[in-house]
Amino acid sequence: MEEKHYSIGEVSKLTNISIQTLRYYDQIGLFKPSYVDPKTNYRYYKDSQFYHLDIIKSLKYIGVSLEEIKAAQQFTPAELLSFLKQQESVIEQQMNRMYEIQQSLYKTKRQMEEQLAIDVMDTVYFKNEESVRILSIKTNELTPYYIPNTYYSSLIKTLEVENSLLSNRYGCIFPYQQYDSLDELHYSHVFTPLITDRYITHLTTDMDVKTIPAGRYVCIAFIFEPDTYLTQYQKLYHYIEEHQLQVLPVVYEIFMPLNYSPNGEDQFIVELKVKLL
Amino acid sequence: MEEKHYSIGEVSKLTNISIQTLRYYDQIGLFKPSYVDPKTNYRYYKDSQFYHLDIIKSLKYIGVSLEEIKAAQQFTPAELLSFLKQQESVIEQQMNRMYEIQQSLYKTKRQMEEQLAIDVMDTVYFKNEESVRILSIKTNELTPYYIPNTYYSSLIKTLEVENSLLSNRYGCIFPYQQYDSLDELHYSHVFTPLITDRYITHLTTDMDVKTIPAGRYVCIAFIFEPDTYLTQYQKLYHYIEEHQLQVLPVVYEIFMPLNYSPNGEDQFIVELKVKLL
Known part of the structure; x- marks a missing residue:
């Protein structure tokens, strides 16, 4: 034929x-x-x-x-086979990257959902939290008046060296106690949540990977303003003391942007939270 | 400050x-x-x-x-959240696609490995096979002399309609029996292996999704040439008859290209295999 x-x-x-x-x-x-x-x-x-x-x-x-x-x-068939094996590892790398993007998206979405779930401002409320792995850096002499970005930059750079993902969210840690003036309130750490389970190497001596423990938290949220910060903190503090709540003596403070426009006015929600024992 | x-x-x-x-x-x-x-x-x-x-x-x-x-x-935080949800489904689609590529690569690699594992040509050998899902099309009057690509094209088009993957490998099925001339040997089906587990819809009446069963096969492989095809088949046939092997009365024929250059001479290995009962 x-x-x-x-x-x-x-x-x-x-x-x-x-x-x-x-x-x-x-x-x-x-x-x-x-x-x-x-x-x-x-x-x-x-x-x-x-x-x-x-x-x-x-x-x-x-x-x-x-x-x-x-x-x-x-190619010969044998060469084609080894080429396909190479392609396989390229695809595997791409899939790992996609998986991390997916994780990152999921956690960012969760953060946004949590932020949107805050429906009471300026009033004490309770909520249950999952544990959060954080990269923290020791600080001293920092107060809510002003936190230089150099701290966050060093956190970011550490994560970027590791090719890890940024969480776009920052926080601070300070001791739970009575404060009569904002000048007394000194942050012990600033931190950023980790959004992958990667092991972080290359930590500087002042850095640490910690966990914000899971559990029930007593909280207050408000629009950040240096002038009202102390009053808001005191509301939380007095509530805990009045109700004789047993708490871990640590305050976690989380910043959450309210708008993303670089040209608009920067507004942040701050949430302060203390873990119940 | x-x-x-x-x-x-x-x-x-x-x-x-x-x-x-x-x-x-x-x-x-x-x-x-x-x-x-x-x-x-x-x-x-x-x-x-x-x-x-x-x-x-x-x-x-x-x-x-x-x-x-x-x-x-x-965006407001709520708008950003819904944007992130959209991104999530984009990423999911991309990951599904990557997963299929990975599957395709894996199966193509396996096919190549099987081809390279054929170390005896022109001699009967045995091998164990996993089951293979195939898309087949009924034929009549086709002999090893010549198979028009229109058959394969309709298989390919059916798979492409489904966005399924091509396996780059084709085969034929014919009854196991004595043949004294190649003109007597008529293929009952041509097929292509399916490399995803997708359900194939839009089958024409002459198409079917079948399975080449797992099991032990008696086989012969040779460089395809219309003139020697019958002799090679007869070697397999006589081996089975002489050794009184109990077999499924079906011969699966697989084509495997030996080179990929469109400018070189096309050379195929053909493997004929018959399942032991």
Whole structure:
């Protein structure tokens, strides 16, 4: 039986590859017609060529560039196998990255949901929290008046060295006690939540990976203002003392931006929370 | 305490973002300095701006374009949350696609490994096989002399309609019996292995999803040539008859390309296999 020849239009129909793409494949030498009519310049392809298009399609599908496909066409089966193994590890890396993005998105979404769930401002409330792994840095002499970004920058840089993800959220830790003036209130740590379970190496001596424990917290949230900060803290403090609540003597403070426009006015919600024992 | 101002170089150092990128962010209005010295044109950024860079970094990390980030800067927290949910489903789709690519790669690699494991040509051998899901199409009057690609094309098109993956491998099925001439040997089906577990809809009446059963097979492999095909088949047939092996009366034929160059000579290994009962 004579082997059938197909016009470029027929090949396009049979293979779902556009005529334009077939012409381009011819041009770059990836897939050439078996015969070109010298009079009409029409391209003709023979039946036994088709499987080369399958290979091109499949390699394209797994993300191999046309240039690499052209190189792969010269491979022996053993070479193709080792090429596929390489591709497998490329795909694995990409999937790991996607997985981390997914984790990061999930945690960021959770943070946003928690922020939106704060429906009482300026009033004490209770909530249950899951544990949160944080990267913290020791501080001294910092007060709510002003926290230089250099602290956060060093946290961020540590995470970036590790190729870890940023959580876009920061917080501070200070001792739970009576304060009569904001000047007395000194942060012991600033921190950022970790959004992967990676082991962080390259910690400087003042850095630490800690956990904010899971449990029931007594909290207060308010729009950040240095002038009202102390009053808000005192509301929380007096509530705890009046009700004789047994608490861990640590206050966790979380900043949450209320808008994201670099041109608008920066507004933050602050949530202060103390863990019940 | 006065809020500190940082030069573009200091911001770059603190945030690991290049000066060039910071200038570009200024240019497109994504992140502008809080102050530009009118004499020197130097850019100065204030401390409280930094967290906007974190948001930009994080959104960029999850694959959001700079244009979309600019739009997101105008979002309220609730809008940002619903945007993150959308991103989540984009990522999920991408991950599903990657997973299928991984599956496809794995199966293609396995196929190559099996092909390379054939170390005896022209001689009967045994091997254990896992079950293989195939998409098959009924044929008639086809012999090993010549199989028009139209059959394979309809298999491929069915799979492509389903967005399923191609396996780059084809085969035929014919009855196990004595043949004295190649003209007597008619394929009952041609097929392509399925490399995902997807349910295939849109089957034409002559198509079917079948399984090549797992088990021990008696096989022969050879370089495809119409002239020697019958002799090779007869070697397998006589071996089975002489040794009185109990077999399923079906022969599976698999084509495997030996080279991938569209310009070289096409060479295929054919493996014929019959399942032991």
